[in-house]
Amino acid sequence: MSEKTENSVLARFASPLIVLATIIWGSSFVVMKSSVNVLPTFWLLAIRFSFAAIVLAVVFWKRWKLLDRQYLVGGTVMGLCLFVAYAFQTFGLEQTTSGKNAFFTAVYCVIVPFLYWAIARRRPDRYNVLAAFLCIAGIALVSVTGENATAFNMGDVLTLIGGFFFACHIVAVSKYSEGRDIFLLTTLQFASFAIFSWIGALFASPAPDPAAFDSSLIFGLAYLVIFASCGALLFQNIGQKYTAPSTAAVLLSLEAPFGVFFSILFADERPTPLMFVGFALIFIAVVCSETKFSFLRKKG
Template structure:
């Protein structure tokens, strides 16, 4: 039975929480950029995932221990490795591109996920997903246009971030599949645990050891934001919001993450927008909305537009 608080929880408050969640995630791109001025990418992610594992184990120890058996080993490796790949590519790409650009290119995972699900579960994507994919591809093309010309130019950071979106689409697909077969809390824990080991090994083998620059006030504040705000608090607000708002409505609100990121990037990082980049961002955002909004919503919208045009012509 649902609690009285759960029954009376205002849906608009849930939407505000989801919007705050999107704002925290949007700000994380800029803050991660600051943190990585001192902390190398894999060390940063090792600390974040390790901390998340510690908190989850303290809060859900009994649930996690009951679920840990041989059958969860393969799922743990699949989702842990894909999550690690996602974050390595994103953080490496973020070293050389603006936070807002990273957020919009990463958001293309919403468009790619139906195709990843087609590969993993053999469920063919709907036509609207295919159209969204084409629009997203055109949007990336506009983003890659060189200023003052028609030649395309994607930097190594752009390609790494696009690769992040591809891998993340598979991570979400398999996470959804395995969360239906195993306890969702345990699945999340093993995902972070596997990723933590990979991040730690990668950091020890390829990155310099921690140094005094890590304890500078701005670096500590940045890490606390990423760990407490963008990981723990954002996840809590997301879970509460999703319990009281439909998935389609929640997805629309949460995809504003990329808009927040671009806004923060312009205000605090000094990013500049060209016309072609702005058009590209708009097309990617439209593609994302098309991917997460139900087909009937889009069909009804087009019908309303047709009715409005018909009435306007009659007048």
């Protein structure tokens, strides 16, 4: 397949791939919750992304001929941002519910315009500011309802920090993917992510008990490697490269409701009515930030 034909095919399926990625991520919150209860965080991330990098490196081995310094820089920056984001998200997941973890992570969609302001000097408009206040209100409702009715627990705070670095990752992907092969760049991203994770695992976390690797954990890890990493993250990078930013951001925000859906379906979580109001406000904030409610205005 020629490069032009490949780009045409990827562009055609970019939006459906992003939606598929959000479905996979929504289900992966439950898998991550069970896996993080068994493996130390850094060990879980190191194992997951080491195997993910190996899988992509083998599948796309012909693309290694494109490797140069810019690919190494881009892959390392993307991997570092994603590593920090996942580390905070996973540490947060140890102390909060998978449903709340899914929604707080989605806040990155609102943060992105402000990051672009800092980097590209493009000031956010009134819709971005409105979205920020809607998001804060939604977070407040979610965090003060349910069994753990406190302003913020540490798991929520860590997850929000992770959301900020997910926004950094989105900015990095937009910057480094332009004019470059997204498959090689994603492989290098996974490889650098794995290296950072192993450093954390060796110096900050005790080695897991070999007996912990039972069939249930191995199945969970396989799901995270093949679907949540090789599949979903690659789909996200493709989507960002070939889909308009506003469309991609709104589609990526579907991760949050899918996360709650799978938490209710498989993890026996029971969100309260006020929590649902908070979730709705966060979703509206994402839509406001990325579409500016253009679909509500009459076309001239």
